[in-house]
Amino acid sequence: MTSDESVGDLVHYIYASAATEEFTPEELDELLSVARWNNEELGVTGMLLYEKGSFFQILEGRPEVVGPLYEKISADKRHSKLIKLIFEPIEARSFANWSMGRAAVSTKQLSEIEGLNDFFQSGRCFTELDDGRAKKLLQSFKEGRWRAAIGE
Ligand SMILES: Cc1cc2nc3c(=O)[nH]c(=O)nc-3n(C[C@H](O)[C@H](O)[C@H](O)COP(=O)(O)O)c2cc1C
Numbered sequence: 001m002t003s004d005e006s007v008g009d010l011v012h013y014i015y016a017s018a019a020t021e022e023f024t025p026e027e028l029d030e031l032l033s034v035a036r037w038n039n040e041e042l043g044v045t046g047m048l049l050y051e052k053g054s055f056f057q058i059l060e061g062r063p064e065v066v067g068p069l070y071e072k073i074s075a076d077k078r079h080s081k082l083i084k085l086i087f088e089p090i091e092a093r094s095f096a097n098w099s100m101g102r103a104a105v106s107t108k109q110l111s112e113i114e115g116l117n118d119f120f121q122s123g124r125c126f127t128e129l130d131d132g133r134a135k136k137l138l139q140s141f142k143e144g145r146w147r148a149a150i151g152e
Pocket residue numbers: 017031034035036038039048055057069072073074076078079100
């Protein structure tokens with residue numbers, strides 16, 4: 001998936017949203033299984049975090065694919081209050097091994113990230129992130145933090 005890509009070919013879209021209703025583990029598995037199936041076809045990779053009713057998602061791929069996929073996801077009635085955090089070109093994928101990985105990371109673990117301690121400790125959710133904090137969260141994943149906790 002990555003071998004024929006050159007600089008300028010790739011973007012990542014990162015957003016947060018609030019689930020319309022709390023997801024059960026089964027509902028989340030179902031969502032991920034559809035996402036993985038579709039993303040594999042589309043050449044999209046990324047990560048999804050779900051914690052206490054809010055989502056943080058990273059979508060990586062070609063702009064002409066990621067744009068329409070984001071539009072489709074934003075129209076999904078299972079979540080709302082979408083906040084666009086980071087939409088920009090990237091030089092390489094950070095999550096090349098995951099058509100859509102899920103990181104099982106707790107609020108406690110999130111609040112151990114340098115610079116995000118106060119934010120998560122005070123019980124705030126992903127939709128309250130700004131792009132600076134989103135970059136810190138992304139950086140933690142890129143550095144391989146919790147890599148073992150990411151499931152396919
Ligand atoms: C938080 C969230 C993240 C999603 N992520 C993806 C995704 O990465 N890829 C995907 O194809 N669908 C994703 N979906 C589901 C889509 O909105 C849509 O239901 C799914 O793609 C099925 O569309 P289809 O009926 O056109 O195949 C996501 C939905 C939600 C609520």
